[in-house]
């Protein structure tokens with residue numbers, strides 16, 4: 523056993539489009555240890571959401587094509603096991619999800635309480651083999667319902683929602699955006715998962731609320747020892763809450779490192795350019811010249827080479843293997859920027 527909770531190993535995946543196969547992930551790798559908060563960082567369109575959806579098993583049916591690689595969660599093969607079994611055992615239970623937009627994730631015509639209790643009916647950690655009823659007819663045993671309601675109230679308090687009992691009576695439009703995202707965090711944690719996937723969870727919120735929501739995710743992940751995969755294009759968010767970061771460029775992982783080392787000793791030319799492009803007092807913002815390659819015509823080798831000032835023929839021809847620079851610091855580059 524590797525001791526990892528999740529291991530994505532060289533996942534290659536594309537979407538069938540009218541103009542051919544768009545190769546969105548090309549040998550993407552990612553590792554998360556139990557209880558670790560991992561940031562998956564990269565520019566818009568680099569494939570973060572696609573990787574998150576592949577882990578959750580919710581890629582568009584018929585449209586996505588997996589051409590190689592492996593996703594292993596607690597030793598189970600998420601790409602090859604029966605999807606119905608995985609949906610029953612893992613999705614929404616051991617692996618849960620916090621979406622970008624908390625509003626569209628609620629049904630506007632049911633109260634928050636009805637929606638939370640519906641979740642608990644199916645995904646409560648107290649639900650165990652309740653007879654042989656067909657799924658839709660399964661009853662919700664009274665004792666479990668009572669215990670689940672207690673758990674819901676306790677969780678709403680844990681995500682710092684005021685007056686949890688009153689919130690359960692409200693409709694989604696009657697609470698603020700920040701409160702809705704706290705509800706989403708509560709819903710993701712109620713099944714007592716091992717891994718929460720948070721896909722840009724603060725994008726839809728205003729800036730003052732963003733830091734609070736990240737703080738809630740970080741605190742609860744630590745208290746409950748839940749691992750989190752946080753996808754973000756914002757390095758500041760990663761710095762706030764992550765233990766480690768994996769950087770993706772155009773569907774390929776390029777570097778991954780513990781958070782302190784990531785900011786102190788970045789080695790991949792793309793990572794260093796990304797960090798240089800952070801706004802700094804008194805300095806011009808340095809963009810990265812060139813464009814991200816189209817997923818319909820990806821260069822072979824390292825996908826960053828057309829924009830890289832260190833690129834050589836080797837980078838164009840073959841993607842570099844992974845090298846270990848230090849404990850937990852992995853890199854794919856022939857010409858890294860190493861400290862002098």
Ligand SMILES: Nc1ncnc2c1ncn2[C@@H]1O[C@H](COP(=O)(O)OP(=O)(O)OP(=O)(O)O)[C@@H](O)[C@H]1O
Nearest residue numbers: 537546565566567568569570571572573582585755
């Ligand atoms: N169902 C689909 N069919 C075809 N192309 C798709 C599909 N879903 C996503 N894509 C394409 O895959 C690429 C990666 O998208 P993805 O949403 O994974 O990126 P991302 O890094 O999460 O971006 P963002 O930060 O903007 O959310 C994009 O070019 C997108 O247009």
